[in-house]
Every structure is written in structure tokens, then in C-alpha cells.
Amino acid sequence: xxxxxxxxxxxxxxxxxxxxxxxxxxxxxxxxxxxxxxxxxxxxxxxxxxxxxxxxxxxxxxxxxxxxxxxxxxxxxxxxxxxxxxxxxxxxxxxxxxxxxxxxxxxxxxxxxxxxxxxxxxxxxxxxxxxxxxxxxxxxxxxxxxxxxxxxxxxxxxxxxxxxxxxxxxxxxxxxxxxxxxxxxxxxxxxxxxxxxxxxxxxxxxxxxxxxxxxxxxxxxxxxxxxxxxxxxxxxxxxxxxxxxxxxxxxxxxxxxxxxxxxxxxxxxxxxxxxxxxxxxxxxxxxxxxxxxxxxxxxxxxxxxxxxxxxxxxxxxxxxxxxxxxxxxxxxxxxxxx
Ligand code: AQP
Numbered sequence: 299x300x301x302x303x304x305x306x307x308x309x310x311x312x313x314x315x316x317x318x319x320x321x322x323x324x325x326x327x328x329x330x331x332x333x334x335x336x337x338x339x340x341x342x343x344x345x346x347x348x349x350x351x352x353x354x355x356x357x358x359x360x361x362x363x364x365x366x367x368x369x370x371x372x373x374x375x376x377x378x379x380x381x382x383x384x385x386x387x388x389x390x391x392x393x394x395x396x397x398x399x400x401x402x403x404x405x406x407x408x409x410x411x412x413x414x415x416x417x418x419x420x421x422x423x424x425x426x427x428x429x430x431x432x433x434x435x436x437x438x439x440x441x442x443x444x445x446x447x448x449x450x451x452x453x454x455x456x457x458x459x460x461x462x463x464x465x466x467x468x469x470x471x472x473x474x475x476x477x478x479x480x481x482x483x484x485x486x487x488x489x490x491x492x493x494x495x496x497x498x499x500x501x502x503x504x505x506x507x508x509x510x511x512x513x514x515x516x517x518x519x520x521x522x523x524x525x526x527x528x529x530x531x532x533x534x535x536x537x538x539x540x541x542x543x544x545x546x547x548x549x550x551x552x553x554x555x556x557x558x559x560x561x562x563x564x565x566x567x568x569x570x571x572x573x574x575x576x577x578x579x580x581x582x583x584x585x586x587x588x589x590x591x592x593x594x595x596x597x598x599x600x601x602x603x604x605x606x607x608x609x610x611x612x613x614x615x616x617x618x619x620x621x622x623x624x625x626x627x628x629x630x631x632x633x634x635x636x
Contacts, residue, residue, distance in 0.1 A: 304477040308333045309444035311343035311385065314362035315352065316502035318369045320511040320589070324487035324556045325450030331374035333448055333482075341442055341617065342370060344384040344610075347391060347434060351427040352416075352503070364606045365596065369513055371609075372595035381620075383613030385438065390621040394437035395430075397628060401467050402433045406459055412452065436460040440476045441621045448482040451489040452499055457481035471631050487556035493527040496545030511585065514593050521582040524550075529574045536570025538562050547574075554581050557588050 310330060312322055334340045344366045349359060363384050370382055385391050407413070410432055417424045427434075435456050439447055440463070447457050457479060464476035492498040492509040500510045511520055528546050535541060541548040541562070548562075551569075555562045569577055599606065629636055 302474045302477075304443050304445050306338050306446060307442055307444050308338050308340040308446045308448065308482075309343070309439050309442045310341075310448050311345040311348070311438055312366055313345050313349040313502075314359060314366045314384075315349040315354065316362060318366060318513040319490075319500050319502050320513070320553065320585075321450065321487075321490035321500035322502070323369075323373065323513055323589075323592075324485070324490055324553065325452075326448060327370060327373045327375075328556070329448040329482070329485060330370070330380075333446070334375060334380045338446075340380040341444070341620075342375060342380050342382055343438060343617075344370075344382075345435075345438065346384050346386045347395075348385070348431060351425050351431050363610075364603050365514075365600060367606050367610060368596040368599035369592070371599060372592045377609045377613060381613050381616045382609060383617045384610050387610065387614035388441075388617045388621055390441055390618070390625040391434065391437055394441050394625055394628065395434035397632065398433040398436050398440075398463050398467075399430055401463050401470070402436070402459070406462060407432060409455075410459070411455060432456045432459045433463070436463045439479055440464055441624055442617075443477050443624060444479055445477050446480050446482050448484075451483055454481055454483060473631055475627070475631060485556055486552045486560075486562055490553060491545060491549040493523055493549075495528065496549050511589070513589065514596060515589070516593070517586045517590055520585050520589060521579075524578050524582040524585065527578070529578075534566065534569050534572050534574070534577060536566055538566060540566075540570075550574075550577070550581055554584060557584050 310326060312318070312326060330340065330342050344363050346359060346363055367382060371377065375382060407429060413429055413431070416428060436459060439460050449457060461478050464478055467476055468474055490500045492500050492504060493511070494506055494509045502510070504510060508523055508526060511523055515523070527550065529550070530544055530547060534547060534551070541551065551562050551565055555565045558565070569580070626636065
């Protein structure tokens, strides 16, 4: 079997399951923009089929999908350079998702920690979709033969499962068809933590709004949330080593580093020795200066929902032009008559 070399192509997505958070921005969108501007082919999706693994109010889902698209564009994604679309407009995602649910093994899915976290004690009552979510995510990625997926740390296990599915499919059908995709988990804020609890990920669906910074928060709200963020009583250390065992301090320093495009070591060499009472206003000013222009642009774009819908429709046309032939070849490999 000759090895196929896949041209570099980036795919990633975010669920419109609520408002965007600073975690989504630093862990994903900011890096989506970086990859777009490196001249690689980039495809960024609003994964609405994933969002409905947990019940969504239809009006809120529509709003969140448009707002996510507005967030992508306001943060620097350009619909002329990247393909931007919502997943449900490209039926091939669901079809390949089914095929991959026949490739993935139960044992593989049983190991997924995100399902365990999200289902918690409620295992018997959550949707089947929440359980099989990673097979659809594998389809999202492999439908475009994507070679690289920028994600936050929490999605690493799902990208590893995607690699396992690609390898098993290639092995079972004796082809070299799907690429073995690389997760790209980079930067100083790959796992932004809750502002109320340094051991929990910042998340759109956390019941406490104070746990997160939303991309639509105004300056006063951002400053207030940072002022009230949980910390310890000690001064900041001068070196990264000194953040060990201080998850809340580490979180705020990593947010500062990521927002200012530098490293935690550089930040600490400037702020080491300061008390949180001095550092928090610095972080609030930085966060407001970086996030407010994005929030303003999102609000402006949301005034024109028809334009957003047109961008998504056009993006879906471009996505289908790549996805449909790959799905058709997959069916040929499987022996399906068409
Ligand atoms: N706290 C975070 N730090 C760094 N990256 C994060 N991401 C999410 N939260 C953080 C990254 O954002 C991308 C999209 O995630 P998603 O919305 O599809 O799903 P999620 O990871 O489950 O995000 P949430 O906010 O926690 O959503 P809900 O509450 O609906 O489950 C991914 O690349 C993710 O790594």
C-alpha cells in the first residue's frame, strides 16, 4: 500500500451551546485566526449537531449559532480566507458520523472522560448522542481529510479517538484514505479554568456566570468578575515554578500571558512580588482592552442576522464541495452502491 500524503488542512469547531467564553477564545478562536493567517486552508464550523446532545431551546440555538459566527468574524476570521459554516447544513457530517459509529468500539467510547464528566451521576438519563459525540467529531474532522485540529486541552482525547478511527478504517478496508490527524494544542492558555474554582474548566454551561468571562461581557462586568476571582493570600512568585499548587494564581497568569501574546515566565518576571490587589486591575485593563473591541464588533454584526445567515450558507456550499466527494469515496470503499 503506497502512503498517501495529505495536503495540510485545518478543521475545528465550537458548539453553539451558549455564549462564547474567554476559554473558547484563548483555547480555540485566537489560534484559529493564527492558523488562517499562516496561509493554510482552514475550515471552521459551528457544530450545532453537537450542541443538541444536550437539549437546546430552538430560539436560543439559532441565536447562539449566529452569535458564534459573529464571534469568529469579530475575532479575526475572514469568510473569504476560511470556510465558516454551521454543521447541520452539510448532511455528510451525520452520514459519516453513522459510518464511524460502526468503526469505533464501545470500549473506546467508554474511556472518554468528557462523557463521564458531563453525564456524571446521570448516566442513564443523558442522550445517546452525548455518548457517541466523539464519533461525530471524528466525522467532522475526517470528512475534510483535515491534517491539523487546533483545540483546547480538554479535546485532546477526542482527537486521539479520531486518529484511532482513521487508523482502524484504513486497516479494516486496506486503504490509506483517512489522514492521522494531529491535535494542535499550543500557547499558554490551553485550559482556562473557572474564576471561582481553579480545578474546574471555564465552561459556557457552568451554572455560575461569575465562573467565566463571556465574550459579550461589558468592561465593568469583566473588571468585576476579575476583581472577585478566587485567589490565595500570597504574593505572586517571580518564576513559573512558584505557581505549583496555586491553580487560581496560575490561571490568572496564564490568561494574562495569552492575552498579551507572551509567556507566563515573562509575565512573572514583571509582576513577581505583587499582591493580587495590584495584579487584578492590571489583568482587568488588559482583558477589557483586548475583549471590548471584539464584543463591540459582535454586537454590530448581530444587527444584521441575514448577512450572517448568508455567510453560513455560502460557507456550507464550499464545505459540501469538499465533503461530498470524500463521503462518496468512503461509500465506494465500504462497497455501497451509488
Ligand atoms: N476553558 C477552556 N480553556 C481552553 N480551551 C477551551 N475550550 C473550551 N473551553 C476551554 C475549547 O473551545 C473549543 C470549543 O469547545 P466546545 O464549545 O465545542 O466544547 P467544550 O469544550 O465542551 O466547551 P464548553 O465551553 O465547556 O461548552 P459546554 O459548556 O457546552 O460543554 C474546543 O477546542 C475546546 O477545547
